[in-house]
Each structure stands twice: as structure tokens, then as C-alpha cells.
Amino acid sequence: MFVELRGLSLLSSKRMLSVVLCIVCSINYGKSQTCSDGFTFDRRSRQCMDIDECRTLPDPCRGDMRCVNQNGGYLCMPRGLYSQSYGRNSPLPYPEASYPEEPYPDRSLGYSETYSAPVAPVAPGPGPGPGPSYPIVSRTTPCLLGYTFGADGTCVDVDECEAESHQCNPTQVCINTAGGYTCSCTEGYWLVGGQCQDIDECRYGYCQQLCANVPGSYSCSCSPGFLLNTDARTCQDVDECVTDPCSHGCLNTYGSFMCTCDEGFELAADDTTCNDLDECSFSDFLCQHTCVNAPGSFSCACPSGYYVYEDGRSCEDLNECESGNNTCTTEQVCFNFQGGYTCLNPLRCDPPYIELSDNQCMCSAENPACRDRPFTVLYRHMDLSSGRSVPADIFQMQATTRYPGAFYIFQIKSGNEGREFYMRQTSNMSATLVLARPIKGPKTVVLDLEMVTVNNVINFRGSSIIRLTIFVSEHPF
Numbered sequence: 259m260f261v262e263l264r265g266l267s268l269l270s271s272k273r274m275l276s277v278v279l280c281i282v283c284s285i286n287y288g289k290s291q292t293c294s295d296g297f298t299f300d301r302r303s304r305q306c307m308d309i310d311e312c313r314t315l316p317d318p319c320r321g322d323m324r325c326v327n328q329n330g331g332y333l334c335m336p337r338g339l340y341s342q343s344y345g346r347n348s349p350l351p352y353p354e355a356s357y358p359e360e361p362y363p364d365r366s367l368g369y370s371e372t373y374s375a376p377v378a379p380v381a382p383g384p385g386p387g388p389g390p391s392y393p394i395v396s397r398t399t400p401c402l403l404g405y406t407f408g409a410d411g412t413c414v415d416v417d418e419c420e421a422e423s424h425q426c427n428p429t430q431v432c433i434n435t436a437g438g439y440t441c442s443c444t445e446g447y448w449l450v451g452g453q454c455q456d457i458d459e460c461r462y463g464y465c466q467q468l469c470a471n472v473p474g475s476y477s478c479s480c481s482p483g484f485l486l487n488t489d490a491r492t493c494q495d496v497d498e499c500v501t502d503p504c505s506h507g508c509l510n511t512y513g514s515f516m517c518t519c520d521e522g523f524e525l526a527a528d529d530t531t532c533n534d535l536d537e538c539s540f541s542d543f544l545c546q547h548t549c550v551n552a553p554g555s556f557s558c559a560c561p562s563g564y565y566v567y568e569d570g571r572s573c574e575d576l577n578e579c580e581s582g583n584n585t586c587t588t589e590q591v592c593f594n595f596q597g598g599y600t601c602l603n604p605l606r607c608d609p610p611y612i613e614l615s616d617n618q619c620m621c622s623a624e625n626p627a628c629r630d631r632p633f634t635v636l637y638r639h640m641d642l643s644s645g646r647s648v649p650a651d652i653f654q655m656q657a658t659t660r661y662p663g664a665f666y667i668f669q670i671k672s673g674n675e676g677r678e679f680y681m682r683q684t685s686n687m688s689a690t691l692v693l694a695r696p697i698k699g700p701k702t703v704v705l706d707l708e709m710v711t712v713n714n715v716i717n718f719r720g721s722s723i724i725r726l727t728i729f730v731s732e733h734p735f
Contacts, residue, residue: 292437293437294306294435294437294440296311296331296440299403306404306438308327311332312326312327312332318334320334326450328441328449329440330441333449335450403437404437415436415437419434424441426441429443429453429454430449431443431454446474459471459475464476465491466478467479467480467481467484480493481493483496483498483514483515497515498514504517504518504531505519505531507520517529519532520532520554522534522553522554534551534553535554536551537555538551538556544556544558544571545558545571546560546572547559547561547573557570558572561573562597562598563578563597563598564576564597575594575597577594578598584599585601586599586601587601589603589604593639595731596643602639605617605618609627610625610631611635617638618635620633620635632721632723633721633722635722635725638653638725639727639728640652640653640726641728641730642699642731643699643731643733644697644698644699644733646693646696648693648694649693649694650693651691651692652728653690653707654684654688654689654690655688655689656685656688657688660687661713662715664711664713664715665713666710666712667709668681668708668709669681670705670706671723672705673703673705673706678697679693679694691707691726698732700731701730702728704725704727705725705728706725707724
């Protein structure tokens with residue numbers, strides 16, 4: 259009897275232990291019920307309900323931003339971009355929960371239902387008889403909200419998105435979470451008035467230069483002269499000079515390039531090729547004689563008998579007599595003039611004149627044939643440019659001997675048929691030959707300049723001649 263009581267006492271103790279474990283599990287179940295961020299567990303409906311942060315949080319959005327509640331969160335949006343109110347009459351992202359008139363029992367402290375343990379089958383044994391009569395703890399404890407029993411008897415997450423049991427708007431995207439789901443918009447869209455609308459990224463300067471908005475995204479491009487970087491947003495300058503677009507020089511600039519030309523060239527209308535600059539057309543004074551254009555430059559040329567001076571523009575007479583570049587014989591005398599030369603033959607005095615020196619002939623007073631003839635004839639040569647300005651003093655003549663009571667008269671005796679010259683007496687013993695009119699060459703003018711000596715004291719009158727040969731050169735300038 260005592261043993262049976264002890265057996266009954268032991269059996270009663272095991273049953274009480276099973277009940278205590280069940281109560282503890284129920285209490286833990288009630289306390290461990292959790293929801294995703296933005297949701298709270300409702301004990302009456304035993305569901306996770308959305309938290310309206312716009313009402314519960316103090317000043318969730320600052321400035322001119324408006325708070326828009328979302329399923330599991332909220333957005334702060336400019337008031338100008340959101341014109342639709344989110345009032346009570348607006349459609350909810352999911353239907354409101356309806357509750358039965360009789361409220362659910364409060365499960366926060368666990369379940370008070372008594373779980374009846376199924377009777378275990380009789381295990382095969384050595385002898386007949388029923389199996390053990392102690393209770394077995396139930397394995398049908400419910401899973402948390404958002405979970406369900408799996409094939410292995412454990413709680414697995416319910417994919418509401420795949421099962422299409424979510425309450426997301428058709429324009430939204432369902433994202434499964436552990437024990438629940440959340441409604442969101444795809445990248446490039448944002449939620450406005452419960453609808454996912456395209457974000458115009460171009461308004462926010464996502465591209466450095468050019469931007470084209472497309473549904474859900476945007477496309478960046480660059481202005482001419484730039485290349486899109488690998489980040490697909492910024493642009494880098496293209497160095498066009500690498501491809502040699504210019505015929506001469508190239509200068510890269512930001513977004514473009516500029517062609518340059520060498521000295522003596524100018525940029526053509528196409529802004530890439532260079533044309534020769536005709537410097538000779540700019541001025542008539544670049545060269546003293548002739549301007550010769552060359553690619554990128556010019557040169558000056560002089561006529562025969564002249565050479566280009568060191569300045570590269572002036573012309574200087576080439577003295578053929580000094581350089582030896584002449585055809586005169588050893589008997590002749592080379593006389594140089596502007597632009598040329600001439601070979602003078604040895605002096606030969608015509609009778610009754612006799613040679614007094616290399617350039618002078620004399621007619622003796624004792625010779626009756628010399629009466630009324632000039633006493634001496636002196637030969638002189640000079641050159642004259644046809645471009646000489648007038649009036650101009652070109653030759654001076656004067657007496658070498660002064661006699662008491664004598665005076666002198668200077669005049670042009672012959673050779674001035676064109677009246678280009680005249681004599682101007684400068685003193686009692688001298689006079690100057692003056693060029694009065696312009697004279698053109700090439701030509702040779704021979705003037706006999708006479709000096710008449712008059713002496714009334716001894717009743718003497720005589721004359722001397724300077725035979726002046728003038729080589730008038732052609733003015734090339």
C-alpha cells in the first residue's frame with residue numbers, strides 16, 4: 259500500500275511538472291512575440307500592425323517637409339511634390355482588421371488552454387499489457403505570426419510576396435522579411451500618394467553636363483569635345499590635338515581646340531588649314547624695288563646692276579668696276595654709275611687740241627687755229643638717277659686762277675636742248691649746275707659748261723670748257 263501511494267505520488271508529481279512546463283511555454287510565447295521595425299504586435303488580432311510614425315513621433319520631418327506614412331515606415335517629402343492628402347478617407351494599403359464582438363482572450367501571459375496529450379501506442383514488450391500511462395507533452399505549439407510549420411515540424415518563414423498574400427499596391431514591390439514583408443518602390447521611383455512615381459534625377463544634378471530622364475533611371479551624356487567617364491556621370495575633356503586636326507599647330511582647349519598657323523600664314527575659313535599670307539599685297543614699301551612673295555614669307559629683289567642690301571629690303575648699286583665684273587679692256591677706263599657701268603676709251607684730243615693730261619686737252623694761244631676756241635677742254639663724268647628730286651645742285655664749277663681786274667661768266671654752251679639744267683653763279687669765281695626738271699633714263703647727256711674770263715684792263719677775253727658727260731640711269735624704285 260505504501261509503495262502504491264509512492265507510485266501515485268510520483269505519477270502525480272510528473273503530471274504537475276508537465277502542466278508547469280506547458281504554462282511556462284505559454285508565458286514565454288506571449289512575451290517573445292516580436293514584429294519587424296515599423297510594426298507593433300496587436301494582442302487582440304494577434305497580428306503585426308503598422309505604426310503611424312507621422313502621428314506618434316514628435317515632429318518627424320523638419321522644415322517644409324511633409325510626413326507621409328508608409329507601410330512599415332514613413333517618408334519626408336517636399337510639400338510641392340506631394341499634393342494628395344493621406345487622410346482617413348484615403349484607401350489603406352491593406353484592409354483594416356475586423357474584430358468579433360467577443361474579444362479574444364488576453365494571451366500576453368500565455369495560453370491557459372489545457373493540452374491533452376495523445377496516448378502513446380503500446381510499445382512491444384515481453385508481455386502483454388498497456389504501455390506507460392504518464393502524459394506526453396504536445397508538439398503542436400503554434401508558430402509566431404508570419405511563420406508556419408515546415409515539413410520537419412519546425413517554424414519556417416512565410417513568403418507573403420511569393421504567395422501573393424501581401425497588401426502592396428500594384429505599383430509597389432513586395433519585399434519579404436523574416437516574419438513579414440514590406441512594400442517599397444523599385445530604384446528610380448518613390449512613393450507619392452500611395453503610388454510609385456518616377457524620380458526625375460535630372461532635376462537634382464546627377465549628371466555633370468547633359469542628362470536625359472527615363473522611367474526609373476536616367477542617362478548622362480557629354481557636350482561635344484568631352485567624353486563620358488567610367489562613372490557614367492562626369493565628363494572629361496577630349497584632347498582633339500592627338501588626332502592632328504590642324505595643318506600646322508594645334509592648341510587644345512576645354513571642350514574644343516584651336517588651330518594655329520606658322521609665321522607668314524593665316525587661318526582659312528575652315529579654321530583648320532592655313533593659307534599663305536601675301537605680305538607683298540599689304541604695302542608697297544616693304545621692298546625698295548620688287549617684293550617677291552614666298553610660302554610663309556617674302557623676299558626683295560633688285561634689278562640688274564643692284565644687289566639687296568643687308569636690311570633685306572634696300573637696293574644698292576653694284577660697282578662692277580671694283581668687283582671686276584666688267585668687260586672693259588686694260589686700255590679703257592671703267593666708269594661705274596647707278597645700275598651699270600661704261601668703258602671709257604683713252605682720251606684723244608681733236609686737232610688743234612693737244613693732250614695736256616689724261617682728261618684735258620689744250621689749244622695753245624700761239625696757234626692761229628686756236629683763236630676763238632676755248633683755251634682748254636676738261637673732261638668729266640658723273641651719274642644721275644632719273645628719280646632725283648628737283649631742283650637739285652648736281653655739279654660745281656670754279657676758276658682756279660684769279661687775275662687782277664678779271665671777272666668770270668659761267669654758262670651752258672651746248673647739250674641743254676631739253677632745258678633740264680641751268681647755271682647759278684654762286685660767287686665771282688664759281689657757279690653751280692642745277693637740275694631744274696626731272697629727267698628720265700636710261701640716257702647719256704653731254705653738257706659743255708663754259709667759263710668765260712673777261713679782263714678789261716688788258717682787254718682779254720678767253721674761255722675754258724668742262725665737257726660733262728652725265729649717265730642718267732633708269733630709276734628702278
